[in-house]
Amino acid sequence: MTATVPSRPAADPTAESAPRPATPAGRGRSRAGRQLHGGPVTYAVLILFTAGSLFPLVWTAIAASRTNTRLAGTPPPFWFGGNLARNLDIAWHDANMGAALLNTAVVAGTIAAGTVLFSTVAGFAFAKLRFRFKNALLLLTIGTMMVPPQLSVVPLYMTIAELRWTDQLQAVILPTLVSAFGVFFMRQYLLQALPSELVEAARMDGAGSLRIIWHVVFPAARPAMAVLGMLTFVQAWNDFFWPVIALTQNGSPTVQVALTGLGRGYIPDQSVIMAGALLGTLPLLIAFVLFGKQIVGGIMQGAVKG
Amino acid sequence: MTALTAARAPAEERRRARRARRHRRATRWSPYAFIAPFFLFFAAFGLFPLLYTGWASLHRVELTDPTHMEWAGLHNYSRLWDDEFFWNALRNTFTIGVISTVPQLLMALGLAHLLNYRLRGSMFFRVAILTPYATSVAAATLVFVLLFGRDYGMVNWALGLLGFDGIDWQNGTWTSQLAVSTIVIWRWTGYNALIYLAAMQAVPGDLYESAALDGASRRQQFRHVTIPSLRPTILFTVVVSTIGATQLFGEPLLFNGSAGATGGADHQYQTLGLYLYEQGWVNLHLGRASAIAWTMFLILLLIGAVNWLIGRRLRKSR
Numbered sequence: 001m002t003a004t005v006p007s008r009p010a011a012d013p014t015a016e017s018a019p020r021p022a023t024p025a026g027r028g029r030s031r032a033g034r035q036l037h038g039g040p041v042t043y044a045v046l047i048l049f050t051a052g053s054l055f056p057l058v059w060t061a062i063a064a065s066r067t068n069t070r071l072a073g074t075p076p077p078f079w080f081g082g083n084l085a086r087n088l089d090i091a092w093h094d095a096n097m098g099a100a101l102l103n104t105a106v107v108a109g110t111i112a113a114g115t116v117l118f119s120t121v122a123g124f125a126f127a128k129l130r131f132r133f134k135n136a137l138l139l140l141t142i143g144t145m146m147v148p149p150q151l152s153v154v155p156l157y158m159t160i161a162e163l164r165w166t167d168q169l170q171a172v173i174l175p176t177l178v179s180a181f182g183v184f185f186m187r188q189y190l191l192q193a194l195p196s197e198l199v200e201a202a203r204m205d206g207a208g209s210l211r212i213i214w215h216v217v218f219p220a221a222r223p224a225m226a227v228l229g230m231l232t233f234v235q236a237w238n239d240f241f242w243p244v245i246a247l248t249q250n251g252s253p254t255v256q257v258a259l260t261g262l263g264r265g266y267i268p269d270q271s272v273i274m275a276g277a278l279l280g281t282l283p284l285l286i287a288f289v290l291f292g293k294q295i296v297g298g299i300m301q302g303a304v305k306g
Numbered sequence: 307m308t309a310l311t312a313a314r315a316p317a318e319e320r321r322r323a324r325r326a327r328r329h330r331r332a333t334r335w336s337p338y339a340f341i342a343p344f345f346l347f348f349a350a351f352g353l354f355p356l357l358y359t360g361w362a363s364l365h366r367v368e369l370t371d372p373t374h375m376e377w378a379g380l381h382n383y384s385r386l387w388d389d390e391f392f393w394n395a396l397r398n399t400f401t402i403g404v405i406s407t408v409p410q411l412l413m414a415l416g417l418a419h420l421l422n423y424r425l426r427g428s429m430f431f432r433v434a435i436l437t438p439y440a441t442s443v444a445a446a447t448l449v450f451v452l453l454f455g456r457d458y459g460m461v462n463w464a465l466g467l468l469g470f471d472g473i474d475w476q477n478g479t480w481t482s483q484l485a486v487s488t489i490v491i492w493r494w495t496g497y498n499a500l501i502y503l504a505a506m507q508a509v510p511g512d513l514y515e516s517a518a519l520d521g522a523s524r525r526q527q528f529r530h531v532t533i534p535s536l537r538p539t540i541l542f543t544v545v546v547s548t549i550g551a552t553q554l555f556g557e558p559l560l561f562n563g564s565a566g567a568t569g570g571a572d573h574q575y576q577t578l579g580l581y582l583y584e585q586g587w588v589n590l591h592l593g594r595a596s597a598i599a600w601t602m603f604l605i606l607l608l609i610g611a612v613n614w615l616i617g618r619r620l621r622k623s624r
Contacts, residue, residue, distance in 0.1 A: 036524075038423035046420055050434040053496055056449045057437060059460070063452060071452070076460045118344045125340035129333070137341065144352060146546070148553040150579055151603055152355030154362050154586065154596045159355070161372045175351040178344050206325055209336040238442035240556040241579070245587060256556075259444035263451070263560045270452060277445040284440040292433030299436070299497065300504035 057281070063274035064088070071270045087275035091262075095272065096249065097279045100258035105283075107173055107254055108236035114177040115232045116225050123186025124217045128199055138187075145180045149241050160246060167251035172243045176236060182228055189224035190217070227298030230291060237284055255280035363596035372592055382597035392598070394573050395581035398483065402558075402577060403551030406487035411543055414495050415536075418502035419528060432503075435496030443556035446489055451561060454485045476561070479574040486575050489557045494550070498543050505539040506532060537620055545613050552602060552609075555579035578602055 038046075065084035066077050092098045125131070126138050156175055165171040194217065202216050218225070243254045249261030259280055262273045288295065363382055365375040386392045421431060438446065453460050454475040462472035475485045509532065517527050533540075554577045558569045567584040569576025576584070578598065586595030 036423055038420065038425045042420050042423055042425070046417075046425070046431050049417060049496075050431060053435045053438050053492070056446065056453065056492065057441065059453070060445070060449050063449075072458050074458060075463050076458060118347070122341045122344040125337045129337040129340070131334075131337035134337075137345070140353075141348070144356065146549055146606075147356060148549060148602065148606070150553050150555075150582055151359055151599050152352070153359075153582075154367070154592050154599065155355035155358035156351065157586075157592070158362070158367075158372045174347070177351075178347040180348065180352070183344055203333070206328075209339065213340075234440060238440075240443045241553075244556075244559075245583070256442050256444045259442070259448060260560065263444065263448050264564045264566075273448055274452070277448045281441050281445045285437065288433060288437055288440050292436070293429055296429070296432045296436060296500060299500050 057285070060274050060278050060281070063271055064278045066271050068269045068271050083271060084275070087269075087272050088279065090269070090272045091276040091279055095262055095276050096253060096258050097255070097276050100253045100255045101279065101283070103169060103252050104237055104254040104256075104280075107169055108233050110173050111176050111236040112229045112233040114173075115179050115182045116229045118178045119182030119186045119228060120190075120217065120221050120225055121213060122183045124190055124194070124213070124221070126183065126187040127190040128194060128196055138184075141180045141183055145184065153242065153245060156242070157245060166246060167248050169252055171246040172239070172254065175242065176239065179232065182232065185228055186221060186224060190221055193224070194220040227294065227301065230287070230295050231298055234284060234287075234295070359596045359599050362593060363600050365593045365596075367592040367596070369587060369590035369592055375593075378593060382594045383601075385594065386597055386601065391573055391576070391581060395569075395576050395578045398569070398573075398575055399552060399554065399577045399579075402483050402487055402490075402554060402575065403548065405483060406490035407544070407547040407551055410491045410495050411498060411540070411547060413491075414498035414543075415502055415540075417495065417499035418506055419532070421499065421503050422506045432500060435499060437496075438493045439497045441493065443489075443493070444560060446493055447557050447560040450485065450489045450492075451563065454488075477571065477574075479572070482561070482570055482575045486554075486557050486561055489561075490551075490554070494547070498547070501543060502536060502539060505536050509535040538617075541613065541617055541620070545609070548609055549606060552606060553579045555583065559583070 061084075062077055062080055063071055064087050066081040067083050070077055070081065126134065160166055160171045198216055198220075199212060202212050207215070238256065239254075240256045243257050244260055247253050247257045249257060253261065259276055262276045362375065364377065364379060366378045366381075367375050417435065421428065425431065454462075456462065456472060456474045456476065459472075459475070461475070466472060473481055475481045513531050513535070514527055517531050522530065558575045558577050558580045559567055561575065562568065562570060565571070567576075567580055567588050569580050578601075582595050582598040582602070585598060586592050
């Protein structure tokens with residue numbers, strides 16, 4: 001498998017091209033011969049998909065603002081009620097969501113920072129330096145990229161049991177602190193974003209390895225580092241399988257572990273469960289509103305092609 | 307004057323030699339220093355557990371004392387072979403995988419095609435269809451459990467409006483698998499659409515131009531230019547979705563509400579991932595869980611081999 005190189009800003013697929021006057025028909029052929037204007041049907045279908053994508057989230061908020069009794073009624077509520085504050089309060093305190101949000105912020109933040117740092121440095125070595133076993137090591141890294149987490153969960157559990165790390169945050173941080181995908185992603189980016197002459201010149205000037213990393217590699221890698229950081233943060237925030245095994249609802253849960261406890265009847269009030277789901281999702285939704293364009297761009301740039 | 311330069315020259319020479327030596331040393335060893343932190347973690351938490359799972363699968367290991375291992379040979383595997391719940395989980399993983407992956411990728415392809423038009427607010431559409439990706443498995447499943455509720459769920463209410471009887475989504479085999487698949491489809495369609503869109507934008511424009519000159523309609527252009535150019539990407543998304551389907555866990559776990567890891571009263575939507583969890587962390591047999599993990603690995607290798615063969619044939623046919 002080969003991967004597309006995360007493109008340089010010039011070829012940013014998210015960049016909106018300059019608006020051109022629409023032809024009278026509204027969907028004439030553009031000069032590129034390819035990008036046609038969308039017609040009413042296109043818009044209708046897209047709006048339908050958008051509604052389908054957003055509806056469950058909006059309805060989570062609606063259900064979280066109602067009472068449990070109202071949710072057990074027909075027809076289901078379609079608009080907000082006045083119970084949101086109460087439900088959020090119960091979810092925050094009784095269902096441990098407050099602590100869980102803090103834990104998850106720590107976990108996802110550390111994992112994102114670690115992944116970006118280690119991936120950039122290792123990706124730089126794989127992209128620009130020559131050393132023995134380089135190709136073999138790269139192949140090993142890529143080869144395990146698609147191995148599901150289930151495959152290593154038993155030994156991991158044995159390890160954290162031995163170290164007495166069960167229910168401690170490092171049990172979920174350390175195993176995911178580095179990512180093979182991250183190394184590959186940064187390598188692909190630096191291959192073309194960082195001119196080799198620049199590294200050579202810095203070396204000739206007597207710059208040590210750390211200074212090269214800090215003054216040459218990091219500035220060149222910054223856009224890709226931001227993208228990798230955001231994608232890793234989202235992934236770490238939503239990670240489910242391993243945290244559910246390593247942490248417990250009443251110890252130091254991440255958001256997902258706390259939600260699992262809610263779903264298992266820890267609190268039987270459906271409107272409170274929805275308030276918990278809302279709390280757990282809200283931080284990422286806010287991030288999407290703020291950085292949506294960059295995240296979309298990152299996914300499109302990182303799109304790996306067979 | 308000449309004496310002075312003569313004196314300076316060797317010093318300059320020495321400095322240069324020292325710098326060159328340091329340079330050589332740096333080029334030689336610094337790459338290993340750069341990759342060392344990554345490989346340290348990668349070896350400890352990525353490679354070692356992967357291999358050790360295979361070793362653990364040949365032992366009796368109980369969750370109550372996870373560091374105590376007792377040799378069991380292939381017992382865990384033969385026990386799996388005779389376990390009807392293993393085959394049930396394998397079957398469910400396959401059917402849920404098909405029900406969730408095929409419509410998901412087809413819709414994503416269509417969606418990407420639409421997003422590839424010149425649109426007003428195209429970035430809004432892209433971000434909006436990606437929001438389900440920001441929603442965690444847990445949050446999404448909890449909402450869908452309510453939406454698919456038998457008595458008060460919105461889906462049954464809508465069916466009632468259309469004159470249909472309410473469906474007991476959770477207790478039927480097909481209905482529960484359909485509901486679980488819906489969660490997967492909802493979360494991943496937008497993501498895959500963006501991947502396809504990226505690939506579509508990379509198709510050279512003159513391919514379409516010459517197709518148009520040959521009198522190809524837009525539908526024909528889609529079939530004969532877009533789809534063939536997207537083949538590698540489609541193959542890639544099929545592989546990734548297949549791997550994702552093989553490890554499906556959170557959706558079937560939480561779709562069952564408080565009833566645990568059985569995947570429904572009749573195990574009707576228990577997947578391999580959930581079965582592994584049940585064996586290891588409910589029934590406390592870590593050795594058996596390892597055997598399930600390695601069986602999943604073998605299945606993935608098989609899928610990988612098939613994928614490679616298909617990819618080779620596609621390349622040859624071109």
